[in-house]
Amino acid sequence: xxxxxxxxxxxxxxxxxxxxxxxxxxxxxxxxxxxxxxxxxxxxxxxxxxxxxxxxxxxxxxxxxxxxxxxxxxxxxxxxxxxxxxxxxxxxxxxxxxxxxxxxxxxxxxxxxxxx
Amino acid sequence: xxxxxxxxxxxxxxxxxxxxxxxxxxxxxxxxxxxxxxxxxxxxxxxxxxxxxxxxxxxxxxxxxxxxxxxxxxxxxxxxxxxxxxxxxxxxxxxxxxxxxxxxxxxxxx
Numbered sequence: 001x002x003x004x005x006x007x008x009x010x011x012x013x014x015x016x017x018x019x020x021x022x023x024x025x026x027x028x029x030x031x032x033x034x035x036x037x038x039x040x041x042x043x044x045x046x047x048x049x050x051x052x053x054x055x056x057x058x059x060x061x062x063x064x065x066x067x068x069x070x071x072x073x074x075x076x077x078x079x080x081x082x083x084x085x086x087x088x089x090x091x092x093x094x095x096x097x098x099x100x101x102x103x104x105x106x107x108x109x110x111x112x113x114x115x116x
Numbered sequence: 117x118x119x120x121x122x123x124x125x126x127x128x129x130x131x132x133x134x135x136x137x138x139x140x141x142x143x144x145x146x147x148x149x150x151x152x153x154x155x156x157x158x159x160x161x162x163x164x165x166x167x168x169x170x171x172x173x174x175x176x177x178x179x180x181x182x183x184x185x186x187x188x189x190x191x192x193x194x195x196x197x198x199x200x201x202x203x204x205x206x207x208x209x210x211x212x213x214x215x216x217x218x219x220x221x222x223x224x225x226x
Contacts, residue, residue, distance in 0.1 A: 034215070036162075044154070044162065044205055044217045058213050094161060101209035102152035102167035109161055 001025040001105040003095045008110030015085050015114070021078040021095030021107060029053075029073035032098035035080045037091040038109075045091075048080065049098065063089075085114045118142065120208050122218035128196040128225055136221045137188040138206030144187035149208040151189035153182060156203045156220075165204075166191060193223075201225045 007019040019035070035047045048069040049058040057069055068081040078095055092111050096103040119141035128134035138151055145151060153166040164173040166182035169189065181192050189208070193200055206218040 036217075043220045044156075046207075046215045046217060049213060049215070056213065100152075100168045100171070101150035101215070102164065102207060103154070103162070103215075104164050104167060104173065106161040106164070 001097060003097065003105060003107035005093065005095050005107045005110040008093065008112045010113045010115065011085055012116050013086060013114055016081070016083045017085065017112060019080040019082065019093055019095075019110060019112075021080075023076045023078065023095075023097070026097070026105075028071075028076040033071060033078045034096045034098050034103060035069060035078075036094045036096050036103065036106075037089075037112075038094070039088070039091040042091075047093070050078070082112070085112075087114050090114050118210065118216065120206065120216045120218035122204075122206060122221045124219065125222045125224070128193070128200075128223065130196055130198060130225055132196050133192065133194045134196060134223065135185070136191045136193075136204055136206075136223070137185065138190070138208065138218050139188040140208070145184065145189045145208060147184060149189070149210070151182065151184075152207045153180075153189075153191045154205045154207070156205065157201075162205065196225050198225050 002024045004022045034049045050069045066084045070079045092109040094109045095107040097105040121139045147169050154162040156162045170182040179194050183190050203220045205220045
């Protein structure tokens with residue numbers, strides 16, 4: 001299993017970014033996927049979950065209405081569109097594969113910094 | 117709002133045994149919460165240790181074990197080693213397809 005995030009960077013408050021996670025080594029279209037973030041020096045937070053087909057989606061209250069999770073099962077890619085970014089969204093964002101109600105494989109993460 | 121609770125910090129002697137716990141601010145943890153445990157060292161991605169209460173992830177040594185102790189989930193580390201010094205996070209699966217992380221336990225081996 002390999003999960004490779006990209007798309008992080010420095011963005012101004014109110015700006016947008018789209019994160020991608022390229023998946024390989026497993027049947028992507030059969031697995032729920034998640035985005036988990038970690039602010040500097042803080043703990044982990046599950047930001048969003050998407051079912052294998054994309055029909056069921058969950059967002060943490062902290063990002064609801066601003067972030068959109070999606071997936072392209074033909075390309076084995078998971079996305080996170082982040083709009084109206086705030087300073088408190090500054091974090092490392094991890095892509096994780098979900099199995100048995102847990103996170104069973106992780107990417108290395110991509111850093112998002114929201115600052116003027 | 118439900119909060120998942122963990123000890124902020126614990127310590128264990130090399131070769132010793134330590135138990136980390138994972139509770140709920142209201143209510144008891146049960147196997148229906150499918151507790152899972154993760155290890156994270158600074159600058160690294162989390163590593164999955166335990167899922168579905170007590171199933172070890174591939175490659176995880178049997179020094180790590182998961183269980184339900186009373187009204188909490190527990191991660192027990194036996195024969196502690198210096199490289200077990202890490203942050204440990206638990207996750208509980210809640211209704212509405214929500215996975216809640218605990219605040220993490222900083223484990224020192226000294």
